[in-house]
Amino acid sequence: MIHAGPRSLTVAALLFLTGCRAGPNYSRPQVNVPPSFRGSQTANQRASFADLQWWHVFQDATLKDLVKTALENNYDLGVAITRVQQARQAAAEAWSQYLPTVDYITTLTYGHNQFTGSPSSNLPGAQGFFLGIVRASWEADVWGRIRRINEGARAQYVESEDLRRGVMLTLVTDVSQAYFELLGLKLQLEIARQAAQSYAATFNLFNDRLTEGLGNALQTSRAQAALSAADAGIPELERQIGLKENQISVLLGKNPAPIATKINLLEDAIPLHIPAGLPSALLERRPDILAAAQRVRHANAQIGVARADYFPKIGLTTFFGKLSTPLADLASANTNAWSLGSNAVGPIFTAGALNARRRQAVAFWEQTRLQYLQTVLNAFRDVSDALISREKLEGIRAEQIREVQSAKEAVGLARTRYVEGLSSYIEVLEAQQALFPAEFALAGTEISRRIAVVQLYKALGGGWNLSDAQWMSGNPSIP
DSSP: OOOOOHHHHHHHHHHHHTTOOOSOOOOOOOOOOOSSOTTOSSOSOOOOGGGSOHHHHSOOHHHHHHHHHHHHHOHHHHHHHHHHHHHHHHHHHHHGGGSOEEEEEEEEEEEEOTTTSOSOTTSTTEEEEEEEEEEEEEEEOSSSHHHHHHHHHHHHHHHHHHHHHHHHHHHHHHHHHHHHHHHHHHHHHHHHHHHHHHHHHHHHHHHHHHHTTSSOHHHHHHHHHHHHHHHHHHHHHHHHHHHHHHHHHHHTTSOSOOOOOOSOGGGSOOOSOOOOOOHHHHTTTOHHHHHHHHHHHHHHHHHHHHHHTTSOEEEEEEEEEEEESSGGGTTSGGGEEEEEEEEEEOOSOOTTHHHHHHHHHHHHHHHHHHHHHHHHHHHHHHHHHHHHHHHHHHHHHHHHHHHHHHHHHHHHHHHHHHHTTSSOTHHHHHHHHHHHHHHHHHHHHHHHHHHHHHHHHHHTTTTTTOOHHHHHHOOTTOO
8 A cells, every 4th residue: 555645745735726716717898789780771680791701892803903912912911910920929938837847057167275285186185066957847836827827828819810810801991992092083083184175175165256256254264264173183183093002002012103903983883782790790700809808808817817926836846967076976876966845935025016916907907898898889880880871872872973964964955055056155164063073072972882881891890701811812712
């Protein structure tokens, strides 16, 4: 029968006590989830626009190529990836605390005592000393301090992954929005050039009539003012196009350069049916919400670490090696040295430092909890804003289409009346001055409609069900 000694009982007790864990267990903060998104026309529908792959939101091959290039080359995404690597290694470092640490110490000295002999090494008094040991130490996680450290490190690692996914989603939507803004600016530039040509023809007509003594200076001046305003708008639009192309170039990770576009803005169809899905699903899909939840988990673990510091750190230490003086006895078994022991280190008086550290951890947890709730609230607002904008923009567009059609009819009627001698050409000029601003406004609304769809896709956490390989390749068949 084998009897357990005091040392064995100590080890068994330490292993038993490792089931303890200081601090509260994590639970996600409670959120007041609305039954449906404000502005949503479909209530309690599980299908969501976020289920759609990003390359199917708009059927535009040029945009798809731009997004793929951005996902491959964008520097902000590269920074996010390196942060994931850092967090992964930090988690690995935290996990290493579960295992013993092993190191070594060696010391070799050789000298002579001047009081006992001559400087010669073979005379009495010459001494040599050698110390070589390998030692190991291990902290028993009695109070769960190491487990809380690991829990917090894992939370930061998962948070970095969520933030990386968020950067990918933001990059896709930023490129898409900038692309549609570029198409809209080019459409407005085309309208401005057409307006300038029309105003130039009107000015030439009035100027010729004035030269012939058939017109008046007022008509010519008004035509000149309209022409100058149209001409001034062209370089401004060209300036905005250049800046937008530079913005897209930077998103692509390239030096500023022109961006080729192939599809006219008005030829690109917008998805008609866009279900928002359930608000509760947003908590599991939006990367910023998921990252905020991991910050709360990390802060919760820090409370456990702070509470564990009140208790002693209990560990085991051991070493084995050689200790010899003189050096001639180094090979002798009598120079072997070993030790096995346990230790406990704990606080007695810290002048309130431990209490302050714990209160700081609690305050940090409260901060992250409130930030999580604010993040969720902002997410609900983002979705509602996009839904309301999309709905109202459809109504605005319908009225603007009628306005443009009426303005075009007015221009045609004014020209007919002028040809038939029923009115002066000033009516044509006035009709043109009403038409071109209406076309400009309609083009702006077309831009806003597409941007609203892009923002809704981002607000819903679009692409949440895609793997990283699918995100990068734009191919759903890749696992």
